Amino acid sequence: MPIVAVIPKPNSPVEVREVAEPDLEVGSALLEVELSEVCGTDVYLQQGRLAGVPYPLVPGHVSTGRLQKIRGEIFDVDGRRFNEGDLVTFLDVHRTCNACWYCLVAKAGTRCPQRKVYGITYGLDDGLCGGWASHIYIKPGTRCIRLDADPRAFMAGGCALPTSVHAIERGDIKIGDTVLVLGSGPVGINSILLALMRGALRVLCIGAPQMRLDAAIEAGASGTLNIETTGESQRLDWVLENTAGRGADVTIEATGVPGAVVQAMRFTRDAGTVVVVGQYTDHGETSFNPHLDLNKKHLDVRGCWGSEFSHFYRAAQITAQRSEAWTRMKLISYGLEQANEALADVSEGRVIKALIRP
Ligand SMILES: [Zn+2]
Numbered sequence: 001m002p003i004v005a006v007i008p009k010p011n012s013p014v015e016v017r018e019v020a021e022p023d024l025e026v027g028s029a030l031l032e033v034e035l036s037e038v039c040g041t042d043v044y045l046q047q048g049r050l051a052g053v054p055y056p057l058v059p060g061h062v063s064t065g066r067l068q069k070i071r072g073e074i075f076d077v078d079g080r081r082f083n084e085g086d087l088v089t090f091l092d093v094h095r096t097c098n099a100c101w102y103c104l105v106a107k108a109g110t111r112c113p114q115r116k117v118y119g120i121t122y123g124l125d126d127g128l129c130g131g132w133a134s135h136i137y138i139k140p141g142t143r144c145i146r147l148d149a150d151p152r153a154f155m156a157g158g159c160a161l162p163t164s165v166h167a168i169e170r171g172d173i174k175i176g177d178t179v180l181v182l183g184s185g186p187v188g189i190n191s192i193l194l195a196l197m198r199g200a201l202r203v204l205c206i207g208a209p210q211m212r213l214d215a216a217i218e219a220g221a222s223g224t225l226n227i228e229t230t231g232e233s234q235r236l237d238w239v240l241e242n243t244a245g246r247g248a249d250v251t252i253e254a255t256g257v258p259g260a261v262v263q264a265m266r267f268t269r270d271a272g273t274v275v276v277v278g279q280y281t282d283h284g285e286t287s288f289n290p291h292l293d294l295n296k297k298h299l300d301v302r303g304c305w306g307s308e309f310s311h312f313y314r315a316a317q318i319t320a321q322r323s324e325a326w327t328r329m330k331l332i333s334y335g336l337e338q339a340n341e342a343l344a345d346v347s348e349g350r351v352i353k354a355l356i357r358p
Pocket residue numbers: 096097098099100101102103104112113114
């Protein structure tokens with residue numbers, strides 16, 4: 001019998017339960033989970049801070065494992081058939097419809113109203129749809145991606161990596177740019193790696209705690225500043241000192257703090273670009289001066305919501321072929337029974353990357 005770690009309702013501890021094995025529809029599969037992850041979103045799910053979440057919920061949106069049973073045939077994007085025993089990950093976003101106004105006219109698949117996300121908007125009533133489990137039911141139409149290399153490198157990136165691929169695309173970084181990353185959590189660290197890959201000459205990072213700033217340097221940041229020991233004006237001075245008095249060409253905001261969005265605007269040069277990728281949960285409002293902070297600066301401020309298949313696919317390719325940076329990252333694994341401990345460690349920022357190993 002499959003085993004799952006479930007959040008029964010908001011603000012309740014995670015419980016381990018046995019559930020019935022699903023009947024497989026044609027075009028579906030049963031995945032034996034090897035690794036799933038714990039990210040900031042899971043902390044907010046446990047705290048009931050995301051709208052439209054069907055509890056009871058099995059968290060874990062990005063996972064890897066082996067296809068244990070396949071019913072009918074499923075194929076990868078190259079048209080190669082998957083076989084039982086193959087090591088895969090899968091796009092956690094399911095049912096992007098490719099038929100609605102957002103999909104077809106705006107070409108903004110991450111805003112498709114039909115989309116469902118494993119471990120977030122699919123609850124336990126929808127089947128085995130979260131990665132904190134011995135098995136996941138891969139529903140028909142789910143896009144699997146073959147993992148040829150060490151799955152730990154892909155999971156070191158986890159959901160933060162496709163998110164960062166999307167953010168870097170939105171930032172439109174030019175060769176030789178100076179990029180500022182606000183936040184040194186998983187999205188911040190992955191954004192540093194990818195900004196350099198994209199052609200940034202230097203990446204600066206403002207974040208905390210020191211352990212994560214050390215990880216930022218390890219990822220290639222040329223300088224870091226600790227937010228715990230500096231005020232906003234000191235941070236601005238530091239950015240200006242490092243950018244010939246102009247500010248960063250591109251700033252990636254990856255903090256989760258509303259006020260950081262305004263700081264991102266102030267720390268960016270005139271006619272530069274700000275990408276907001278750190279506001280996946282509603283943490284409230286902030287205020288800014290539209291004349292000074294935005295219009296007069298001729299600033300380009302862009303939101304960045306979710307990921308699409310292309311971001312996931314590129315994340316899998318990058319971690320397979322440039323695996324060193326991700327293999328070096330410190331991972332901590334927890335069993336299903338330790339899920340509450342994992343959530344607490346992620347919530348307190350005690351770990352760089354937490355994984356669930358069922
Ligand atoms: Zn759609």
